[in-house]
Amino acid sequence: MAEVDIVIRGGTLVDGTGSAPRQADVAIDKGVIVEVGKVSAKGREEIDASGLLVTPGWVDIHTHYDGQATWDERMTPSSIHGTTTVVMGNCGVGFAPVRKQDHDTLIRLMEGVEDIPGAALSEGLTWDWESFADYMDQLEARPRDIDVAAQIPHGALRVYVMGERGAKREPATDAEIAEMRALVRDAVKAGALGFSTTRTMVHRTADGDLTPTLGAADAEMIAIAHGLKDAGAGVLQWVSDFREIDHEFGLITKLVEISGRPLSFSMVQADVMPDQWRELTTRLDAAAGRGLPIRAQVQGRPVGLMLGLQGSVHPFVTRPSYAAIAHQPLAERVAKMLEPGFREKMLAETPEQGHPFVNSLAGAYHKMFDLGNPPNYEPAPEDSIGARAKRSGENPDEIVFDVLTANGGTGFLFFPLHNSFEFNLDNTLTMMRNPNTLFGLSDGGAHVGAICDVSVPTYMLTHWCRDRTRGEKLDLPFVVKSQTRDTAEAMGLLDRGLIAPGYKADVNVIDFDNLQLRPPHMVYDLPSGARRLMQEADGYVATIASGVVIYRDGRHTGALPGKLVRGHKEAPTAA
Structure with missing residues (x-):
């Protein structure tokens, strides 16, 4: 009897094509799927998948592991949620190309836009590169648990070519525009999957400055498009407010x-423009009708802020009494907050001005929720802190105070920032079902002090395919295809995202009935001891990357088969 590396036996196969689940064995050898069906070969390792799901590994196209990938061997939290390929370099931020004098500029940009602690970046980044090709070489030299792919970010590119003028958003000269075009071409030829930019007022540096790429001239963007054409490969990733929608959509x-x-481009339902997504969808569908390969990245749950004393933001940040102790360690802060009279004094204070975002959410009790265990990302309006306070006759700030100081100050409140204007996910469902959208926006590796949406691939299975009670659900084959084959194809990674002979052996074995997210919590394991939100899940029996088991029952095996993905990958011929 022939031998192969792994045989997964008797599982319910959801293969990434969108076809109905079926029972089948899967044989894996030398990092490739070699047989699907009734496998007679013996596996050097046999995995009994009876009663379990077998799916491709998730392909996450919107992450920010640009720094973490240079110092860490594990792309967590993504890899603990069954993701086997991550694409970073999104939103126009990253760390190459770069000149030595601009290291701090790029750190401050990433810290502000993606809420990754500057101290962690300063300590963790070695800066053993200048060009984008150099950066790719550094990524390639480090083993890791899963595959990573990178895009060239507009912010780093602009600062590299223009220096301080680029950071200050000054217009580029014709010569500088020509240099950007050439550098984009060279980066794609060195293996970049594409180019990314941001054009939103929300994205700012750690100093509060607008990002270097906001308002970049059409001529600059057109030259960059020519750079991709020169390379004959690559994708464009776009973030915009679309406030001037005619011009902006016309430009893309x-x-x-x-x-x-x-x-x-990224598409969410924002409270300040609750109907903009409908207009964008109309234009998106029209563009697709003309044969243009334009898609919108959407997320299957609210973009949710985690409000807590350990995090970047909570409703009391601008209260003078809290500000006076904000620098203290958590235990000391909580002890002070629980002293007699502190709560009454702080809650009576008027928040200081100068932080409009914090001040605006501080009174939005109708959008604050106790996330619960298991986490509930589609809470009903009557479950809000505001509704609870109205029923009990309490001051809502008192409830917020109690939640935040619970369990030694480790409590969090959930604040659905986007995709929850009507307090349900029905509009998000419409976005996801549109054939011109892609599953994305997990932001893995980013917003580590305020947002923990990296678990959304797991949530897509638990909530949308099994647990949802407040509306329609989604079919399991659709969800699996949407976060495997569809995302892989969108990035030109045609060698993965399917369970079929010849394809890369990235596979999840899942106890679907018992798959469950755990609540987010804070860990302090970044360089310099900096914080980041972490979230685990139960139910991943095995995650296989490149034919090697990297996680068993949520525990890392120590295997590091992950590689740097350089550029487009052709679909395999069947074994």
Whole structure:
């Protein structure tokens, strides 16, 4: 009897094609799937998948592991949620190309835009690179648990070419624009999956400055599109407020027409513009009808802030009494907050001005929720802190105070920032079902003090395919295809995202009935001891990357088969 590395036997296969689940064995050898069906070969390792799901590994196209990938061997939290490929370099921020004098500029940019502690970046980044190709070489030299792929970020590119003028958003000269075009071409030829930019007022540096790329001239963007055309490969990733929607959508259409390359943009339902997503969808569908490869990245749950004393933001940040102790260690802060009279004094104070975002959420009790265990990311309005306070006759700030100081100050409140204007996910469901959207926006590796959406691939199975009670659900084959084959194809990674002979052996074995998210919590394991939100899940029986088991029952095996992915990958011929 022939031998192969692994045989997964008797599982319910959801193979990434969107077809109905079926019972099948899967044989893996030398990092590749070699047989699907009734496998007679013996596995050097046999995995009994009876009663379990077998799916491709998740392909997450919107992450920010640009720093972590240079110092860490494990791309957590993504890899503990069954993700086997992550794409970073999104939103126009990253660390290459870079000149020595601009290291701090890029750190401050990443710290502000993606809420990754500057101290962790300063200690963790070695800066053993200048060009994007150098950076790719550094990524390739480090073993890791899963595959990583990178895009060239507009912010780093602009600062590299223009220096301080680029950081200050000054117009680029014709020569500088030509240099950006050449550098984009060279980066894609060195293995970048594409180019990313941000054009939103929300994204700011740690100093509060607007990002270098906001308002970049059309001529600059058109030259970059020509850079992708020159390379003959790559994708465009776009973040925008779309406030000038005619111009902005017209620009991305022009870039796709010039480059001949696919483009995806982020789309959420924001409270300040609750109907903009409908207009964007109309234009998106029209562009697709003309044959243009433009897609919108959407997320299957609210973009949710975690409000807590350990995190970046909570409703009391601007109260003078809290500000006076904010620098103290958590235990000392909580002890002070629980002293007699402190709560009454602080709650009577008027929040200080100068932080409009914090001040605005501080009174939005109707959008604050106790996340619970297991976490509830589609809470009903009557479950809000505001509704609870109204029923009990309490001051809502008192409830907030009690939640935040619970369990030694480790409590969190959930604040659904986007995709929850109507307090349900029905509009998100419409976005996800649109054939011109992609599952994305997990932001793995980013917003480590305020947002923990990296677990959304797991949530797609638990909530949308099994547990949802407040509306329609989604079919399991659709969800699996949407976060495996569809995302892989969107990035030109045609060698993965399917369980079929010849494809890369990235596989999840899942106890679907018992798959469950745990509540987010704070850990302090970044360089310099900096914090980050972490979230685990129960139910991943095994995660296999490149034919090697990297997680068993949620525990890392120590295996590090992950590689740097350089550029487009062709679909395999069947074994």
